[in-house]
Amino acid sequence: MYKLYTRAGSGGFVVEAALEMAGAPFERVNVIKGINPDEQFGKISPLGQVPALVLPEGQSMTESAAMCQLIAERFPNAKLAPPPGAAGRADFLRWMTFLTSVMYPVILRIYYAPRYSADPNGADGVKTAAIAEADRGFGVVEAALEGRQWLAGERMSIVDVYLLMLAYWHPEPGKAAAAWPNIQRVCKMLRDVPVIKDLNIRHELW
Numbered sequence: 442m443y444k445l446y447t448r449a450g451s452g453g454f455v456v457e458a459a460l461e462m463a464g465a466p467f468e469r470v471n472v473i474k475g476i477n478p479d480e481q482f483g484k485i486s487p488l489g490q491v492p493a494l495v496l497p498e499g500q501s502m503t504e505s506a507a508m509c510q511l512i513a514e515r516f517p518n519a520k521l522a523p524p525p526g527a528a529g530r531a532d533f534l535r536w537m538t539f540l541t542s543v544m545y546p547v548i549l550r551i552y553y554a555p556r557y558s559a560d561p562n563g564a565d566g567v568k569t570a571a572i573a574e575a576d577r578g579f580g581v582v583e584a585a586l587e588g589r590q591w592l593a594g595e596r597m598s599i600v601d602v603y604l605l606m607l608a609y610w611h612p613e614p615g616k617a618a619a620a621w622p623n624i625q626r627v628c629k630m631l632r633d634v635p636v637i638k639d640l641n642i643r644h645e646l647w
């Protein structure tokens with residue numbers, strides 16, 4: 442049994458989606474921001490962040506992208522990622538890394554702006570710059586989706602779900618929808634996937 446520490450509206454969304462799509466047995470532990478739900482959480486997530494995943498064998502991990510890749514690897518029949526050697530593999534690794542190392546942190550700067558400035562009046566500036574940087578990143582993904590249905594290979598993969606999550610975290614969803622039609626197209630297709638639809642009841646991305 443997997444155990445996922447998560448919270449509605451957090452990066453736990455994409456890991457919940459991966460576990461559900463894989464058919465992996467898992468329990469959720471809801472984490473209220475700033476409060477350790479149990480002693481184990483403090484040890485496995487030293488930054489106090491979700492998601493955090495405890496594997497059936499007892500080992501634990503943080504980092505949403507690593508979790509998604511591990512779940513894809515452990516449940517190959519779910520086809521959550523193009524396997525090593527497949528045509529879409531390079532794109533999958535590229536976009537997974539881009540979303541997690543470029544886009545996720547920039548979006549954190551929007552929502553946790555005071556953390557990113559030593560100036561007590563600096564948060565607004567951090568936020569404005571972070572939104573501009575997020576927009577630049579979404580522009581890169583938008584261009585990559587031109588003429589193709591999914592980010593990696595010929596079928597949906599967990600990296601598309603990662604993109605949906607980040608796209609709905611944009612502070613101005615209306616602007617985002619108009620500015621990036623290819624991303625919107627991917628989101629629209631995913632919104633109808635039953636697992637995603639169900640998860641949205643709790644996460645309220647849209």
Ligand SMILES: N[C@@H](CCC(=O)N[C@@H](CS)C(=O)NCC(=O)O)C(=O)O
Nearest residue numbers: 451452489490491492503504505506
């Ligand atoms: N790099 C981590 C980022 C996780 C993260 O920043 N989680 C946020 C929620 S989306 C969090 O728990 N923030 C609480 C905090 O930093 O205090 C990942 O990809 O899993």
